[in-house]
Amino acid sequence: MRHARRLKLLFWILLGAVVAPPLAALDVDRAREIYGPCAACHGPFGAGGKKGEYPRIAGQSAKYMEQQLKAFQSQLRINLPMYPYTKERELPDEDMKLVAAYLAQIELPTRPPVFKDSDDALTRLLAMEKIMIVPRAEGDIDKGRAVYQQKCAACHGKKAQGRGMFPMLVGQYTTYLKKQIDAYLKADRPHDEDSAASGTLYTLQGGDIQDVLAYLTSLQEVGP
Structure with a gap:
């Protein structure tokens, strides 16, 4: 039993070593600052809203999001509300890359979390706000x-x-x-x-x- 626990601990340590460098390399505080104006429409976790008027962008491909931001900036893709935010002086290339990478790593679960007795009301509220389930559409x-x-x-x-x-x-x-x-x-x-x-x-x-x-x-x- 003790040997099994050690193996399990080693597994999580190694997994952390694999996952940690990319996340550590991401300047989360700066990314959140850049994302600030976007949250007004897309929500604090990138879930979008208003029944799809504002799309979900959390978990989306970073390459795709960066491509679309550039398309908004050049007006190759016409979206008047997005144009002011993507102007070069407002959102330079390095900021596009950072906010796209930040949004790509956000996970929106489709299952309610299992809470601990020690979790306070705010922790529970924030966790529930991240759950996103798209209603089943009609069709075959x-x-x-x-x-x-x-x-x-x-x-x-x-x-x-x-x-x-x-x-x-x-x-x-x-x-x-x-x-x-x-x-x-x-x-x-x-x-x-x-x-x-x-x-x-x-x-x-x-x-x-x-x-x-x-x-x-x-x-x-x-x-x-």
Whole structure:
């Protein structure tokens, strides 16, 4: 038993050694200062709000977020509220990298935490505020799974966690995703593909998009 405990302790020490350097290298205080104005819309933990009017950005790919901030700055992606915040004098490149890295490492659990008797009311409140569960969207989940795995998984990952410059989709507000899809189809927002009608989104049939959205909401690891 004592040997097992020692092995377990060694495991956590080694894990900490692996995880600690990247987190230690992140200037969290500075990142939070940069993020301050963003919290007014995206919330203190990057969960977004107003039923998807403001998207979730916590846990999103740092590369993707940095890319989008630059797109807002250059107005390649038109978003008038974002433009003043991303002007070069307000948000230089190094600040973009830092705040993107900071947001990428924030986890928003989908299960209520288990509290200790010693946890005070503020600790409990802050922990509950970080929980984010996107309501289940209507649609055929099985059909959505088939469409997603065939059309979307190559870029966004099999479990929609994102990949490199492609954003995480799981855990995002359904209304926000639908709004962005509509913007892509109308060429109001540039997609990573050409905006020509040969892009992946243009190949979806009938209710495919709604079925995919339903499937995405089913991927959340929600407890009983």
